[in-house]
Amino acid sequence: MIAYLGLVLAGLGGGDPHAERSAWWALDQVIGVLAPFSVAALVSGILQGLVSPWGVLRHYWVVVKLVLTGLATGVLLLTLPEVRAGARLAAAGQPPALEGQLLHPAAGLVVLLVILGLSVFKPRGLTPAGQRHQRAHVKRPKESAREQ
Structure with missing residues (x-):
């Protein structure tokens, strides 16, 4: 996202049509x-959640990370055709304005920073599924202690 944002800012920087065309080409590559x-x-986040003690739906912070990652991926995939079309127009000598591309990488960078913060700080809070899982695992050791 930083490279994407840097390319958009570089293309907007001086009003140079060559820089703007180059920025579109580079955005297409990035x-x-x-x-x-x-x-x-x-996909790896879901797989890690399935095999880790954090689970996929047990903690709110994991659910929020999953939702944010899914939204960011969706926006990126929806932006892909627009960038490809802009790069083709730029190659033909008619680059569209880059201002419309500024919001995507800026918002994406904020989303990535929030995801990073959640990964580092892991705020407390169990989802209802996490509470059920915790109750099920707390009861089992007590029951096995009574049997012995």
Whole structure:
């Protein structure tokens, strides 16, 4: 996202048509790399949740991370055709305005920072599914102690 944002700002910077065309080409290359990595982040997050003690739906912070990652991936994938079309127009010598591309990377960077913060601080709070899971695992050790 930082590279995406930097390219948009560089293309907007001086009003140079060559820089703007180059920025569109580079955005097309960057988003082509970001899209599969974004999908991989979503899939690996789900897989990690399935095998880790945090679970996928047990803690609110994990659910929020999953939702934010899914939304960010969705926006990125929806932006892909727009960037590809802009790069084609820029290659033909008629680059569209880059101002419309400024919101996506800026918001995406904020979302990534929120996801990072949730990963580091792991705020407390169990979902109803997490509470049921915790009650089920708390009862089992007590029952096994009575049997002995």
